[in-house]
Amino acid sequence: MTSSVPSAQLSVLLADLVADPSRALVACDYDGTLAPIVDDPELAFPAPGAVEALAALASRVGLVAVLTGRPAADAVRLGGLDRVPGVVVLGLYGVQRWSAGVLDVPDAPPGLAAAERAAQVLAGRVGARLEPKGGSFAVHTRQAPDPVGALAELRPALVALAAEHGLQVEPGRYVLELRATGAQHVDKGTALSRLAAALPDGHPACSVLFAGDDLGDLAAFDACSRLRTAGTPAWSVAAASPEAPEVAARADFVVDGPTGVVELLAELVQLLG
Ligand SMILES: [Mg+2]
Structure with a gap:
């Protein structure tokens, strides 16, 4: 499969990330974005090259993050995400945080x-x-x-x-x-905004890429729009799927499923040298 986006169009997004990579945030959803959707969620392994591309990016950008609806530890285990140095994995749409082998899990909501x-x-x-x-x-x-x-x-x-x-x-x-719900509610938009507000060095991100494939990712797409309005280049990328066409319709850029995401990440690695 090839990316459905002409590289000339993607170059707009990539140029923003390359401008100051040490303060770039690259965040991806897991299922349907880094890993193809399969019938058994326990067999949702990353697309070929996905983890390698994230690991290569980890030493080149300010922060690599994975934002998933899964429990954070599940995504780390299934994806082998502990192979990505410094990665932050936010699970349950941002409720849980995994970083450097340490998992933060708040109490379950009453009811x-x-x-x-x-x-x-x-x-x-x-x-x-x-x-x-x-x-x-x-x-x-x-x-x-x-x-x-x-x-x-x-x-x-x-x-x-x-x-x-x-x-x-x-x-x-x-x-x-x-x-x-209520005060305990976190969505991927909240989660992405928090990550962008303070990279590991304490400074805000000066460019953001978020890739997702599903309805739960739209909140993060909206967060990208808000960041952009506030002056930070932030771009949403849909890993397009015929199961959720509205996601592609709402994204700034569209690529062809997890394969397209891996191609995009690999292209970014190459640009960063
Ligand atoms: Mg997904």
């Missing part, structure tokens, strides 16, 4: 355990699979006999369940996730 038990029953009725994540849980219908029908049937029940237990529903590709 989560009761909601999880009730959701397990609902999921079982339509052949969906519940994934406990510690501070949240997800109900996946990708492996159900009727993935679209199961998602449609579960949605109103899970929305009601979330409301009853003081949680909120985050939709994704064949998945509905129940997470904390």
Whole structure:
């Protein structure tokens, strides 16, 4: 596969990152962005070259980060992300933080355990699979006999369940996730903004790249827009998928799935020498 973006267009994005690499932030989602989507989330391994490109970038830019809906430790384990020096992995959309082998996990929101038990029953009725994540849980219908029908049937029940237990529903590709709301709520936009506000050297990022493929990444796309309005070049890149065309429509740049993301990261490595 080749990137769907002409390199002349990508050069705008790359030029901003190359201008002052020591203060550039490169952040990527995991599933569907660094790793191809597969039926079994336990088999979602990085696309060829993805971790190598991140590791090469780690010594060339201010910060490399991975922002995922998964628990942070899962992404580190599946992705072998501990091979990326200095990487920060934010899990559960930014609730958890993993860095240099140390994992920060806040307490689970109240109501989560009761909601999880009730959701397990609902999921079982339509052949969906519940994934406990510690501070949240997800109900996946990708492996159900009727993935679209199961998602449609579960949605109103899970929305009601979330409301009853003081949680909120985050939709994704064949998945509905129940997470904390209110003051405990963090999304990828909040998470990306915090990373950009203070790189490991304490200074704000002076350029940002964020790549994602799913609805949960749109908050980070919006954060890129806000940063740009405030004067920091920040660009969103969609790892395009026919399962979520609205993500590509909202991105500043579009590449062809994880393969396109790896090509983009590799191109950046090459430019940085
Ligand atoms: Mg994703």
